[in-house]
């Protein structure tokens with residue numbers, strides 16, 4: 001492990017527009033070097049009013065300098081794990097593929113359609129002599145997502161200014177940086193996609209490989225490009241809602257993080273993840289290289305130390 005751990009159980013990943021959280025006392029920045037390089041940006045360790053510490057990482061770097069295809073996601077997940085993090089609460093700006101999901105609404109997706117194009121390293125095992133097939137049928141941590149539902153709903157009802165929460169939805173993760181064509185946007189709707197972004201993969205896959213709880217709070221900024229009589233999405237459309245969504249995301253985080261830390265400490269929201277890689281990893285063979293096993297011990301010390 002690169003950094004000493006100090007009971008930082010929750011890692012928050014901020015997406016477009018969300019580069020810091022509120023109501024926290026900043027303690028320090030850490031920048032752990034992992035076998036997969038450095039994270040997108042130094043990770044801010046801060047304390048909640050109770051003293052509980054949390055970690056915050058800006059997915060695209062503090063000045064939003066990293067495009068979605070180039071985010072060093074393996075380093076991000078490995079760095080968070082090295083700090084002792086057990087659950088990641090990720091935020092993402094998304095396009096809506098459904099009329100009822102309006103810009104400003106929040107979504108807790110439960111499924112993913114992968115439309116990334118193989119340019120992003122998507123496994124810690126890639127390039128090693130160890131083979132593993134993580135289960136990904138339920139790409140988000142079901143218990144964690146269920147835990148979030150009523151808490152996020154509560155915040156939106158009292159402080160959401162009309163923002164609605166949608167649950168049980170399917171997110172399409174596309175390869176950017178360009179937005180989808182109108183034909184693609186319609187195709188994703190026909191496939192059952194409800195929202196679209198460029199970031200949830202490989203983040204969710206890598207969190208699973210590292211046996212971390214992972215949930216995404218998706219915040220809708222636009223209607224993508226499927227509406228016949230409307231113009232196709234532009235970055236300017238996204239920017240219109242980004243700040244309002246980020247402010248509400250900060251309120252959600254400030255309201256739930258203390259209780260989330262407690263839930264992670266007790267472990268009941270993470271029972272599906274911990275131990276999940278045990279039978280995903282192909283049995284040890286003499287052909288597996290020691291150096292690869294050492295590398296993998298960084299994220300899975302239980303199996304590789």
Ligand SMILES: CSC[C@H]1O[C@H](OP(=O)(O)O)[C@H](O)[C@@H]1O
Nearest residue numbers: 015016068092093197198199238
């Ligand atoms: C700024 S529009 C496209 C960009 O926004 C989302 O970023 P994030 O998921 O980090 O909030 C989307 O995934 C794209 O990367």
Ligand SMILES: Nc1ncnc2[nH]cnc12
Nearest residue numbers: 093094095196197198224
């Ligand atoms: N329409 C869209 N497509 C992909 N990613 C997005 N992030 C925000 N809006 C998006």
